[in-house]
Amino acid sequence: MQEIILDIQNLHKSYGSKMALKGVSLQINKGTIYGLIGQNGAGKTTLIRILNQIIEADRGNVFFNGKPLTARDIKTLGYLPEERGLYKNMTIEEQALYFGQLKGMTKMEAKNQLNYWLDRFDITTWKNKKIQDLSKGMAQKVQFIITVLNQPNLLILDEPFSGFDPLNAQLIADEIKNLAQQGTTVIFSSHRMESVADMCDALSLIHNGEIILQGSISEIQKKYAKEIYEIHLVNTHKEQLATFLNNNAYSTLIVEDNKQELKLEVTKVTTERNLLQDILKLGELKLYKQYIPSLQEIFIKTIENA
């Protein structure tokens, strides 16, 4: 049984008449990377801001390491907001010392951690540069360093790859995975589904302030994978096919029908064995594959059905 680091129970939040969160509950295991997925305006940022105690929830509870989340826990959190920003006229070192000390580190600790990360990213020469002299990508890297400077137990990353080129995005992704391996729990918020599939162990899909899909990536994919089969046939027997298409035991969709090949998508209703037997009567089987939809497709479908 994995240890739960963050337990969110029934959070509600509204801005005036607009309900931003309608009873959100989720649990995050220690040392995992947890995805928070949703369209823009779904409620992700509101949830993150509540966790960071920037705003207060109207109702509901947040337990951190089994105890209600308080202002004292802030120093064990790291937060990389979607809208990045640092003080433009301060050097990287001044900035790191400032934010490090605000998070309760001593000057020395902040300095050591900064040196460690600058060294790790091979950018030690940047130390005395001002943010205004850095490119956007460089500034993003510095922002990441400042976020992890206090060695947080819980790292909250809102769209961490935005603004990075593919090479640096990979570099940051590797660092995030590395931190998770060392025991840091990561909340990874994004509207880009493909990056989540690659990074996360589990996720919640938020839509209109509600969680409409939740679980580990493998569980979710398994759940959706069970229902759909991709079948490619050649030399099909027309009558059998007509009978098959009319068979209420299956819901069948012709994806492509050219003279050489027929591509079907069958949603299984009976057992897999029956399906296979029936399919074999239709013609020469070229491909029989349980269709595993991408997370992106699952999300879009779930949101459409919500």
Place this chain on the structure above:
Amino acid sequence: MHKLLLIIKREFLTKVRSKAYLVLIFLSPLLMLGMFAAIFYFASKEEKAKDNQITLLTITTPEINQDIYKQHPAIYIEKGSAVSFKQAIQLVDDTSYNGLIYANPALKIMEIYGDKNIPFLSLKSILEKHKRNYLLHQNKIDEAVITQLSNMTPVKITHKKESENEIKKWVKGTVAVGAGYLVMMFVIIYGNSVMRSIIEEKNSRVIEIMICTVKPFQLLLGKIIGNALAGLLQFFIWGFLLLIGLFLIESSFPSTGGEAEKIAQIFTVIWDINYVQIGISFAFFFLSGYLLYSSFYASVGAAVNSETDTQQFVHPILLPLMFAVYIGIVTVVNGNPNGSTATLFSFIPFTSPIVMLMRIPYGVPTWQIILSLALLLVSFITTVYLASRIYRIGILSYGNKPKIKQLIKWMFQKQ
């Protein structure tokens, strides 16, 4: 507390390290001195240049012409031919002459005509002297007596010394107006600075990281205090520079001659002023006035997205400040510093930082100063509290520029 100190330190250092601050501290006194020097230079040059521009048409005796030339060598004299007085006036009006001397003692004609630039009094006394001499000669008065009369030392006029009280009043007035203006200027400069700093944090989005680490109220307070310290530092540097400047001016004036005595008197009064008291009063009233106004500036900064949006909100802040200086000049400096109007406005928190400070050089009962400060303190706690309510919502709100009504709503909204 530790976090607040960190914020104050950052705000203070950011401010005092900026080029604008250094320019403000060291360059603006120089610019101001330069400006005054330029004004004095051009004014005195103008004064000297005045005679040069005068052209006189003279229809008179050679002796009188000679005398005018002797006393006003810079005046250009054009001797006219004998025409009637009327014709001569016509000539002056039609041409570029400044004036006309139409005089002949023998014919009992003594006329001066001209615009305001000609030295009437001096010309009048020249003509009178010639008329007197003519009469004396006519009446066969002994030449020795005439010479004696001509060379007689003129009546010595000594202006009554400006009484010490008047000088004191003048110096105090200058100190009062200076202090009032300074408070207004500092409140505007440092209030704006707080506002800009908030807009910058909001625009660069660093605010989101900041407020997950510190409370919005802490951040706001740190910002306000940090800027106030930079303001005080500037004031004390300026005060120090001013005292050095005064000392240098005093030592560069000659100790004897025309105005020396008056200047010495002025400096006696200047050095008599209790600068420690003024410094402390300034610090208190600047701080409390600044704290009051900076919370308005902070609310504006939190509410808008860019500096260009601030105009409509900043104007209402400036009005009471300017009004206070005006009231101060009218009632305190030129009126009765302890009259009811001056006293009333030195208690109203929006005008008191300026009006009370202007009254202090004239002597104000301590209880009034304490009451005024206490009222200010209560007001600023209220405004900082309300500002922080606007601030905590405003800093996370982007998009449309809010209206005043919305700001009031934010004050009571739960976060």
